[in-house]
Amino acid sequence: MMRYDSVNMPTKSTAVEPARAAAERGRLVLLCLAAWAVPGAGHIWMGRRQKGVVFLLALPAMFVSGLLMHGRIFPFELSEPLVALAAVANIGAGAPWLIARITESGSGIVTAWSYEYGNCFLIVAGLLNFLVVLDAFDIGMGRK
Amino acid sequence: MTSHFLLMVLFAFFVSVVFAVLLRDKPGEQLRTGAMMFGGFIAAAVVLGWLMYPLPL
Numbered sequence: 289m290m291r292y293d294s295v296n297m298p299t300k301s302t303a304v305e306p307a308r309a310a311a312e313r314g315r316l317v318l319l320c321l322a323a324w325a326v327p328g329a330g331h332i333w334m335g336r337r338q339k340g341v342v343f344l345l346a347l348p349a350m351f352v353s354g355l356l357m358h359g360r361i362f363p364f365e366l367s368e369p370l371v372a373l374a375a376v377a378n379i380g381a382g383a384p385w386l387i388a389r390i391t392e393s394g395s396g397i398v399t400a401w402s403y404e405y406g407n408c409f410l411i412v413a414g415l416l417n418f419l420v421v422l423d424a425f426d427i428g429m430g431r432k
Numbered sequence: 433m434t435s436h437f438l439l440m441v442l443f444a445f446f447v448s449v450v451f452a453v454l455l456r457d458k459p460g461e462q463l464r465t466g467a468m469m470f471g472g473f474i475a476a477a478v479v480l481g482w483l484m485y486p487l488p489l
Contacts, residue, residue, distance in 0.1 A: 342453045350446040357439070405439045412443070416450045425455055 316428050323424040325382045330424025343420050350413040351384040355403050358408020360396025361388055374407070380414030380421075444473035 322332025328343030362374040378385055378394075388394040394410070397403060426432045452466030 337457070339453050342449060346449050346453075353442065353446075358468070402439065405436075405443075409443065409446075409450055412447065416447070418455060 291379070292305030292425040295347065304334055316425065319428045320421055320425055324380070324417065325386075327382055327384075327420060330421065331427070334424060335425045341402040343417075347381065347382045347413050347417050350386075350409055350416070351381045354406045354409030354413060355388060355393055357402035357409060358397040358400035359394070359403065359410045360387065360398075360409075361394025361410060362407075377411040379400070380416075380418040382417055385414065440477055441474065444470050444477070448473060 319330050319333060322333060326344070327347035328345075330336075330340070331343060332340035360415035361378050363369050364375045365371045393424070396406065400406070448466045448470040451469055452462045456462040457466050
């Protein structure tokens with residue numbers, strides 16, 4: 289049976305190939321999980337240390353800035369779609385989001401003048417980390 | 433810090449840094465792209481702010 293690899297070159301399937309493909313998939317999943325949990329960890333793992341360190345500094349700093357501005361970490365409320373979407377964006381921040389949830393530091397103060405700015409920082413930090421995870425995935429796939 | 437403008441500058445800084453590092457590989461290019469993006473954010477915010485100035489709230 290002929291199979292096609294990532295550059296469309298026909299290769300013969302062997303018993304070793306499925307195991308190797310499964311290991312590669314597992315490695316990519318782990319890479320994405322690490323990149324999500326610790327911003328920049330995926331890039332550091334793939335040897336892009338300079339990029340990884342910048343993400344590691346910038347994204348948690350942005351998230352913490354949002355918390356300091358009394359922004360809110362949104363809960364999943366499917367009855368309010370925009371709140372649910374904001375919650376998904378918050379989750380993108382990874383470990384900082386988890387720590388903030390555990391310590392209940394993202395309750396937000398609606399009356400604070402910087403409340404909306406804080407929300408914006410928290411949401412965008414999560415969304416940017418999703419982009420960083422996708423970039424790490426592309427590097428892992430050999431596309432970059 | 434109680435300045436809306438400073439918060440906007442901080443936001444522009446973070447977003448520019450992350451996008452510049454994502455999009456470019458060489459440090460020189462990253463710096464140039466980041467600076468251009470940061471300037472663009474600030475300029476756009478100032479221009480949009482003045483365009484909205486006459487609008488009633």
